[in-house]
Amino acid sequence: MSIISPGFGGRRRSSRPDLPPGQYLTHDFPVLSAGPTPRVPLDRWSFTVTDELGQKTSWNWEEFNALPQEEFTVDIHCVTKWSKLGTTWKGVALDTIFENLESSADYTMVHSYGGYTTNVPVEDLLDGKAWIVHTFDGEPLHPEHGGPARLLVPHLYFWKSAKWVNGLQMIPQDEPGFWEEAGYHMYGDPWREQRYQGD
Amino acid sequence: MSSEVDGNALGGDLAEIFAVDLTGAAVTCGGCKTVSAVAALLVWGPAPGLVARCPECEDVVLRLVRAPGQAWLDLRGAVSVRIPLPAPE
Numbered sequence A: 001m002s003i004i005s006p007g008f009g010g011r012r013r014s015s016r017p018d019l020p021p022g023q024y025l026t027h028d029f030p031v032l033s034a035g036p037t038p039r040v041p042l043d044r045w046s047f048t049v050t051d052e053l054g055q056k057t058s059w060n061w062e063e064f065n066a067l068p069q070e071e072f073t074v075d076i077h078c079v080t081k082w083s084k085l086g087t088t089w090k091g092v093a094l095d096t097i098f099e100n101l102e103s104s105a106d107y108t109m110v111h112s113y114g115g116y117t118t119n120v121p122v123e124d125l126l127d128g129k130a131w132i133v134h135t136f137d138g139e140p141l142h143p144e145h146g147g148p149a150r151l152l153v154p155h156l157y158f159w160k161s162a163k164w165v166n167g168l169q170m171i172p173q174d175e176p177g178f179w180e181e182a183g184y185h186m187y188g189d190p191w192r193e194q195r196y197q198g199d
Numbered sequence B: 001m002s003s004e005v006d007g008n009a010l011g012g013d014l015a016e017i018f019a020v021d022l023t024g025a026a027v028t029c030g031g032c033k034t035v036s037a038v039a040a041l042l043v044w045g046p047a048p049g050l051v052a053r054c055p056e057c058e059d060v061v062l063r064l065v066r067a068p069g070q071a072w073l074d075l076r077g078a079v080s081v082r083i084p085l086p087a088p089e
């Protein structure tokens, strides 16, 4: 059920079938934050996957940038009702991150510098549906938008695309993250308007 | 810290949920145990929700999410909230 539209062209824009229910189009890039913007020096940046046994696999900035990079164009949908179509990013697919990892966990808790967390099922991170991105619109990702690197899971509401990402924890059972603990939906599908618990 | 405002930004939403003005209440941070007036908390938001942090250690002490017809108030980051009430006659 991929609703990503890589290589989005302007042709479909007039009828807007790519705008989920309740969303409006914006050409800005609004900044939403739950705390101060962490400033992470690249020589101290790392991304760590922790499996359900506690074993860790880490990449520093250099190692992360040596992984196969993808450039792609997707639509993003914020739970605060703005959508931005045809955004272009560059980064590493989660498929690449998971390539040599062995885990039977079905869920992940995404962790960020600054303490933010959000939960995403493993299957929503695989098959070209999610990336760790460091470049937006050809420029290094600005700290306000999550730089040096953020998660990007464009088929879910944008709060799942954790800014300042620094790790994934493999977990056997689904658990709520920062906003999911405080009323937001555990999954967050914009096409089913899963904004709040019970939607 | 461009979106930072202080705890007075919580006043309206809290007044709708509680019958008293809570901006003068004192909240004890679960992280560093510092006691702060609600009005002195550092606040981010309002969307996706209001996040109030301790002015001393920046730990989250309060989260408030407004949805149509309901609100979620998460106080797990606070040890306690001292609420001033009118003294009995």
Ligand SMILES: [Zn+2]
Binding pocket: B029, B030, B031, B032, B033, B034, B054, B055, B056, B057, B058, B059
């Ligand atoms: Zn504190």
